[in-house]
Amino acid sequence: MPKKSEGPNHYFAAYPKSKVKLGMIRAYLRGRPFEFVTSSGVFSKRRVDLGTRLLIESMFLPEKGYALDFGCGYGPVGIVAATFNPSLRVIMVDVNERAVWLAKQNIQHNSLDNAEARRGYLYEPVKNLTFNCILSNPPVSAGMETVKAIIVEAPKHMADKACFQMVVRSKIGGKRLKTLLEEAFGNVEILARGSGYRVFISEKQ
Numbered sequence: 230m231p232k233k234s235e236g237p238n239h240y241f242a243a244y245p246k247s248k249v250k251l252g253m254i255r256a257y258l259r260g261r262p263f264e265f266v267t268s269s270g271v272f273s274k275r276r277v278d279l280g281t282r283l284l285i286e287s288m289f290l291p292e293k294g295y296a297l298d299f300g301c302g303y304g305p306v307g308i309v310a311a312t313f314n315p316s317l318r319v320i321m322v323d324v325n326e327r328a329v330w331l332a333k334q335n336i337q338h339n340s341l342d343n344a345e346a347r348r349g350y351l352y353e354p355v356k357n358l359t360f361n362c363i364l365s366n367p368p369v370s371a372g373m374e375t376v377k378a379i380i381v382e383a384p385k386h387m388a389d390k391a392c393f394q395m396v397v398r399s400k401i402g403g404k405r406l407k408t409l410l411e412e413a414f415g416n417v418e419i420l421a422r423g424s425g426y427r428v429f430i431s432e433k434q
């Protein structure tokens with residue numbers, strides 16, 4: 230786990246060093262208008278990323294139970310999930326302190342009482358919870374070892390029949406991700422494709 234003094238300026242830094250410059254993203258997602266507060270120092274601060282959008286538009290959401298938005302950034306995936314399924318409890322986690330602060334602002338801004346954001350490394354902030362669904366646009370720029378850890382450790386935090394959904398750029402890590410999912414879950418399917426991305430889904434059996 231990085232310390233406060235280690236704060237490089239990429240989007241997956243635990244403590245981004247760049248000056249906070251706030252902005253606002255407005256987007257239609259699953260047919261509804263959303264607003265998100267964003268800032269320098271987080272992933273895709275100017276617009277909803279194309280991979281994120283594909284995940285949001287195609288994600289399968291359980292009616293109730295717990296959903297995890299892994300690597301939530303400013304919070305678009307978890308906030309849309311919580312908005313569409315009010316009986317779902319959505320936990321959003323990120324290592325980036327500023328991202329979690331923004332996700333908390335956005336939970337309030339979107340008037341949600343079934344979502345919360347927690348800061349921490351990998352699954353540490355949710356180690357006592359079992360999820361019915363995990364959703365992620367993973368930090369590929371942080372390296373494949375981090376992405377591998379997100380996948381390999383996922384089944385330990387999932388209920389039987391829970392689904393794991395992850396979006397990735399087809400040409401950057403797509404093949405490797407599919408193999409990792411097959412190894413971790415014994416099954417993998419393509420849920421959606423478009424704009425050079427794929428959304429993979431695996432079920433815990």
Ligand SMILES: C[S@@+](CC[C@H](N)C(=O)[O-])C[C@H]1O[C@@H](n2cnc3c(N)ncnc32)[C@H](O)[C@@H]1O
Nearest residue numbers: 241272281300301302323324325350351366368
């Ligand atoms: C590609 S971004 C996606 C952000 C957001 N979900 C979206 O779609 O706009 C991946 C996120 O994973 C976070 N991240 C990177 N390494 C992490 C780790 N080890 N544990 C938790 N989150 C991590 C980054 O800080 C980043 O916000």
